[in-house]
Amino acid sequence: MNDPGGETFEQQAYITRFLLDYTAVPLAGGTFLRGVLPARDAVRVVTGAVDAVAPHELVAYEVPLSDEDEEPVTAPLVLGWTRTLASGPLPETDATVMSMPLVPVDTTVLEPADSTRTDQALRLLRTLAWPFIESPPSPALCGFLFTGQDRMRLYLAGEMADGLIAADVQLTGALTALLAALPSLVDEEERWVTDTFDPHCAYSVDLTTW
Structure with a gap:
């Protein structure tokens, strides 16, 4: 991945920070967050069972960083889209990345799932515990993978x-x-x-x- 620019890194770091809780809190049913992979103009949200690490146990959903109006997408929207996908059957895909199935996400037609009470509680507590900062810590954590x-x-x-x-x-x-x-x-x-x-x-x- 070539350097796409500091603004992209900051957005990826913001999304990663927001989603971290879902490594322990299920996204849907028995599906958890297992990684956030920083791609050019996108994040690839990796899901699987709570202890899944093998590529065939994981799925990567590629979510663009901007909407149809070229506005940056928010982390709550990324969460909502991922939860919608994790709640249904695996979409058919021939694409892979790092031996994982890779599913491109069309956010213009996908409805994000409503936030849950747990989401609201986490958002409140996260904001109080980790107040918003304009720039992420250095080095910025732009993604991770178990x-x-x-x-x-x-x-x-x-x-x-x-x-x-x-x-x-x-x-x-x-x-x-x-x-x-x-x-x-x-x-x-x-x-x-x-x-x-x-x-x-x-x-x-x-x-x-x-």
Whole structure:
């Protein structure tokens, strides 16, 4: 993924922040959020069972970042569209990304699901706990994907790279130390590896043994 511009990264980071709760709260039935993949002019919302990590257990829905009037879409709309899709049968698709089925979403004809009481409660509590900020933290978290039972890939907008850095991290271990060092680690060019399998990043960095 080439650098699409700072405004796109900020919108992807905003959507990612908004959706994070749905890794623990179901979107619909037994379907949870398993990732948000930052694509050019879109986000790919990955859904599956609460502990799903294998590509055949996941589905990626590609939601454009702007509507038919070229206005930026809001995170609550992305949530509503995803919930509508997650509540029904899997649409037919021949497209894949990272071995997952990829479903392009036509937001001009898809009705977003109504917000739930849980959505409203989370929105209230989130706003009070994490007040709105004009710019996301640095490095901005523009997406993520569960890649194992104790592993995650983070898509970060670093200071040095022309595009996103995908940092592979382990969820068990010294997380406090890793979080403190992460901004500098992702900007160390000697750690960068070109990732030909993942189209959502310019480079990847393996921090699973850091």
